[in-house]
Amino acid sequence: MELSSILMIIGIIVIIASFFIKDHSTQIEGDVEELSLNFYQETHQLKRRLKVIEEELLLEPKLIGKPKKTASPVIAPTKGIRIHQIIVSQVQTLHKQGYTIPEISKRSSLSIEQVQEVLQSGGSRV
Structure with a gap:
């Protein structure tokens, strides 16, 4: 083959x-x-x-639904600057604890005049 x-x-x-x-x-x-x-x-x-x-x-x-509106900001009467209700509560609490206005001003980042206005208004809405 x-x-x-x-x-x-x-x-x-x-x-x-x-x-x-x-x-x-x-x-x-x-x-x-x-x-x-x-x-x-x-x-x-x-x-x-x-x-x-x-x-x-x-x-x-x-x-x-829509979120409920909580506390509205407080408006300082003389300058028209809005201060939130939480800060107002903080200022009132510090005042009740015996802090002076300059100390409250430093802790809350507000001017002395604003602290005085918040304390005078009593935290009510203006």
């Missing part, structure tokens, strides 16, 4: 054998495709959940 006929017989045998041997790359391709589909589905579910949460957060202020 010639060398070419031997090679031809070996080639035919290899081709026939390839039909019977399982292809592992096909199985790996299937596994990768299944994983990618699972990943896509999970991502889609997470996006839906996130969208629902965002909608709930956007709707929540409408359900609660």
Whole structure:
């Protein structure tokens, strides 16, 4: 026999054998495709959940309504400067504790005149 006929017989045998041997790359391709589909589905579910949460957060202020207006600032009568009710309460508390007006001025970041005006007005709204 010639060398070419031997090679031809070996080639035919290899081709026939390839039909019977399982292809592992096909199985790996299937596994990768299944994983990618699972990943896509999970991502889609997470996006839906996130969208629902965002909608709930956007709707929540409408359900609660407008925030109630707390104490409005006090306006010093002579200068028209607004002093918040918290600072007014702080000035009154410090005065009740026996602090002097200059000490209260330093602690509350108000001028001496503003402290005097707050104490004279008694914290009422002007």
